[in-house]
Amino acid sequence: MTNQKNKKIIRLLIANRGEIAVRIMQSAQKIGIHCIALYSDADAHSMHVKQANEAWYIGASPAKESYLVVEKVLQVAKEARADAIHPGYGFLSENAGFAKAVQDAGIIWVGPPVKAIEAMGSKSESKSLMEKAQVPLVPGYHGDNQDEAFLAEQVKQIGFPVLIKASAGGGGKGMRVVETESEINAAITASKREGLNSFGDDKLLVEKYITRPRHVEIQVFMDQHGNGVYLFERDCSIQRRHQKVVEEAPAPKFDNATRQAMGEAALQAARAINYEGAGTVEFLYDPTQADSPFYFMEMNTRLQVEHPVTEMITGQDLVVWQLKVAQGEPLPLSQNDLRINGHSMEVRIYAEDPDNEFLPTTGTLDHVQLPELIANRVRLDTGVQQGDEVSPYYDPMISKLIVWGEDRAQCVSTLKHALQAYQIAGVTTNLSFLRRVINIDAFQQGDVSTRFIEEFNDQLMTQQDVKQHHLIAGICHHMLSRKSAGQSRSDFAQSPWHNLNGFRLNQAARESLRFENKHGDQWPVTVDTLSLNQWNIQLDEITHSVQARMVNDQIQYQMDNQWHSARVIVHGRRIWVYDHQGESEFQFASQDYAQQDEQQGNLTAPMNGTIIQVDVTPGDQVKTGDVLMIMEAMKMEHAIKAPTDGIVKEISFNLGDLVAEGAILLELEETSEA
Numbered sequence: 001m002t003n004q005k006n007k008k009i010i011r012l013l014i015a016n017r018g019e020i021a022v023r024i025m026q027s028a029q030k031i032g033i034h035c036i037a038l039y040s041d042a043d044a045h046s047m048h049v050k051q052a053n054e055a056w057y058i059g060a061s062p063a064k065e066s067y068l069v070v071e072k073v074l075q076v077a078k079e080a081r082a083d084a085i086h087p088g089y090g091f092l093s094e095n096a097g098f099a100k101a102v103q104d105a106g107i108i109w110v111g112p113p114v115k116a117i118e119a120m121g122s123k124s125e126s127k128s129l130m131e132k133a134q135v136p137l138v139p140g141y142h143g144d145n146q147d148e149a150f151l152a153e154q155v156k157q158i159g160f161p162v163l164i165k166a167s168a169g170g171g172g173k174g175m176r177v178v179e180t181e182s183e184i185n186a187a188i189t190a191s192k193r194e195g196l197n198s199f200g201d202d203k204l205l206v207e208k209y210i211t212r213p214r215h216v217e218i219q220v221f222m223d224q225h226g227n228g229v230y231l232f233e234r235d236c237s238i239q240r241r242h243q244k245v246v247e248e249a250p251a252p253k254f255d256n257a258t259r260q261a262m263g264e265a266a267l268q269a270a271r272a273i274n275y276e277g278a279g280t281v282e283f284l285y286d287p288t289q290a291d292s293p294f295y296f297m298e299m300n301t302r303l304q305v306e307h308p309v310t311e312m313i314t315g316q317d318l319v320v321w322q323l324k325v326a327q328g329e330p331l332p333l334s335q336n337d338l339r340i341n342g343h344s345m346e347v348r349i350y351a352e353d354p355d356n357e358f359l360p361t362t363g364t365l366d367h368v369q370l371p372e373l374i375a376n377r378v379r380l381d382t383g384v385q386q387g388d389e390v391s392p393y394y395d396p397m398i399s400k401l402i403v404w405g406e407d408r409a410q411c412v413s414t415l416k417h418a419l420q421a422y423q424i425a426g427v428t429t430n431l432s433f434l435r436r437v438i439n440i441d442a443f444q445q446g447d448v449s450t451r452f453i454e455e456f457n458d459q460l461m462t463q464q465d466v467k468q469h470h471l472i473a474g475i476c477h478h479m480l481s482r483k484s485a486g487q488s489r490s491d492f493a494q495s496p497w498h499n500l501n502g503f504r505l506n507q508a509a510r511e512s513l514r515f516e517n518k519h520g521d522q523w524p525v526t527v528d529t530l531s532l533n534q535w536n537i538q539l540d541e542i543t544h545s546v547q548a549r550m551v552n553d554q555i556q557y558q559m560d561n562q563w564h565s566a567r568v569i570v571h572g573r574r575i576w577v578y579d580h581q582g583e584s585e586f587q588f589a590s591q592d593y594a595q596q597d598e599q600q601g602n603l604t605a606p607m608n609g610t611i612i613q614v615d616v617t618p619g620d621q622v623k624t625g626d627v628l629m630i631m632e633a634m635k636m637e638h639a640i641k642a643p644t645d646g647i648v649k650e651i652s653f654n655l656g657d658l659v660a661e662g663a664i665l666l667e668l669e670e671t672s673e674a
C-alpha cells in the first residue's frame with residue numbers, strides 16, 4: 001500500500017519531540033492542521049507538548065521505551081484518530097518498517113516511499129544504485145565480499161589514505177582513516193566491531209579518503225507525480241568528529257556550473273529510487289583538484305536538521321512542502337521559479353563541553369537570554385526555554401540559531417551579533433566555541449573544509465580565560481547578594497541595591513575567597529569591606545578599589561574609576577558572568593563552597609531534588625537544629641535544618657516542587673547573634 005493521493009491531512013501526529021516537533025507544528029498549524037504530540041515522562045512539561053493541540057503520553061523517558069516503540073506510536077495514532085504521521089528527523093524517520101506500518105494502517109506517511117528509505121539505508125547498496133544511475137562516486141569498493149584479506153587488498157589498491165566505513169553507519173560512527181599498510185587490519189576489525197555494536201551490521205565499504213574536502217549537500221524535493229526540483233546546496237563542512245556544527249547556504253566560493261551539475265546529479269539520484277518528498281543528497285566536494293570534482297556520499301531520506309538555511313535563501317517553508325506532497329499535491333514551485341536570495345547560516349547550540357571532548361552536559365537552563373529575533377533575519381528553532389531541564393535521555397541540542405544577510409559578509413556579521421547576545425547559564429554549552437569558530441579569519445573568508453576544526457584547533461581550543469573584570473563582577477555580586485555582617489536588616493532594606501536572601505552571620509572586615517575555573521586553576525582573592533557596597537579587592541597582587549550596585553538583573557560596578565555592567569548568574573557554586581565582551585564561567589573553590597554552605601546552614605538546596613515536606617510557615621520562630629523542610633534527591637531524604645535561632649521570613653518553594661541545586665529554599669532572620 002502506498003500513500004493515498006489527494007487526501008487532506010486534518011489531524012497530524014508528530015512522532016518526535018523537542019525542537020523538531022515544535023518546528024513541524026508551527027508550519028502545520030499555520031495551514032490549519034490539528035497537531036498531536038507525544039511525550040515521555042521526561043517531556044511531560046516540554047515546549048512541544050504545550051504547543052500541540054493535544055498531547056499523548058507514550059511511555060518512560062528512555063527513547064527506546066517511548067518514542068522509538070513503533071507499536072505504541074501507532075496505537076496512539078489510532079486512538080487519537082491521526083490521519084497522517086510526520087516522523088521529524090532522528091528517531092523513526094528513516095525506519096522503513098515504521099513507514100510501512102504507518103501506511104498499512106491507512107495513515108498518510110509524511111516521508112518518502114518505503115523502497116526509497118530501504119535503498120538508501122545502506123551506504124554500500126546506495127553506492128551500487130548510484131553507480132548504475134551514473135552519479136559520481138568516491139573511488140572504492142562497496143561490494144558484498146567482506147573477506148578481511150580481500151578488503152585489505154582493496155585498501156591497498158585504492159591507495160592511501162583510505163576511509164573504512166561501516167555500511168550501516170551514521171552520525172560519524174564506524175569510520176576509520178587508514179594511512180599506512182600496517183594500520184589496515186586493526187582498522188577493519190575496529191570498524192566491523194563498531195558497526196556491529198552500534199548498528200547491528202558489520203558490513204564495510206572502503207573508499208579513497210579525500211584529504212581536504214568540503215561537505216556540500218543538495219536539498220531535493222519530489223512530488224507523487226514525478227516532478228522534482230533541487231533547492232540548491234548547503235555547505236556543512238564545519239564539523240567536529242564528522243558531525244555538523246555550522247551550516248550555510250549557498251556554499252561559499254561555489255560557482256554556478258558546479259551548483260547546477262551537483263543539483264542535477266542529486267535529482268538523478270532521487271529519480272533513480274522513485275523518490276517522494278524532502279531528501280538530501282550529500283556530496284564530498286574537492287576544490288583542491290583542477291576540475292573540482294564532487295562525489296556522492298549518501299542520501300538522507302528525511303528533512304535535515306539544517307533545512308532552515310535553505311528556507312531562508314529560498315523563502316520557502318519546507319515542512320509545508322512536505323505536507324502538500326504527502327497530500328498528493330504537486331510541488332509548489334518548478335525549478336525555474338526557484339532563486340537564491342542572500343545568504344544564510346545556522347549554528348547548532350549543544351549542551352556539551354568543548355573543553356572536555358565535547359561530552360554532553362545536563363542540567364537546568366537557569367538563565368536563557370535570547371538574541372533579538374527578527375523576522376526573516378534572526379531565527380531560533382528550539383524545544384526548550386529558561387527553566388527547562390536538559391536531560392540525559394535525548395540529543396543534547398538546545399537550539400539552532402539561523403540568520404540571514406543580503407550577502408555572506410552581512411550574514412556573518414549578523415550571526416556574530418546574535419551569538420554574542422545569546423546567553424545560557426546553568427548548563428555548559430558550546431556557545432563560546434561557536435563564537436570562536438565564526439571569528440576565525442578563514443571562516444569569514446569562506447575557506448572552509450571538513451578539516452577546519454582540526455586545522456584551527458589551537459585557536460578554537462584555547463581554554464577560555466576567565467576575564468579578570470568578570471571575576472570582580474562575580475565577587476561584587478557575591479558580596480551584595482549574600483548575608484552580610486553585623487548590620488541590622490533594616491539598614492539593608494533601605495539600600496536600593498540590596499538583594500538579601502537567607503540570614504546573616506558576623507563577618508570579619510577582611511576575608512579570603514577562592515575561585516577556580518573548570519580546569520582547577522585557582523584565584524585567591526582578598527576582600528576588605530569598606531561599606532555595604534564598597535570593597536578593596538586584591539586579586540593577582542593588585543588591589544582594586546571597587547563599588548557596586550544591582551540595577552534590575554544587572555550588576556553595575558565601578559572598578560579603578562570605570563563603570564561596567566554585567567549579568568551574573570549563580571547556580572550552586574558555579575558562576576556565569578556575561579557582558580558585552582563575552583562570558584566567563586568559573587566557580588567557588590570546592591573547599592570554600594562546602595564551608596560556606598555549612599555556614600549558611602544548608603538553606604540552599606544541596607542538589608537537584610523535590611520538596612517532600614515543609615515543616616514551617618513564614619513567621620514561625622525556630623530553634624537551631626529544627627527541621628524546616630525535607631528534600632528528596634537521588635532517592636535519599638535530606639533534612640534542611642535551622643542553623644541558628646530565628647524567624648522564618650519567606651519560603652520559596654511548595655510541597656512537591658522541583659528545586660535546582662543551589663536554589664535558596666527559605667529565608668530565615670536570625671534572632672540571636674551567631
Ligand code: ADP
Nearest residue numbers: 138163169170171172173208209210215242450
Ligand atoms: P555518517 O552517515 O556517519 O554521517 P557520512 O558518510 O555521511 O557518514 O560521512 C560523514 C562525514 O565524514 C562527511 O561529512 C565527511 O566529512 C567525512 N567523510 C565521509 N567520507 C569521506 C571520504 N571518502 N573522504 C573524506 N572525508 C569523508
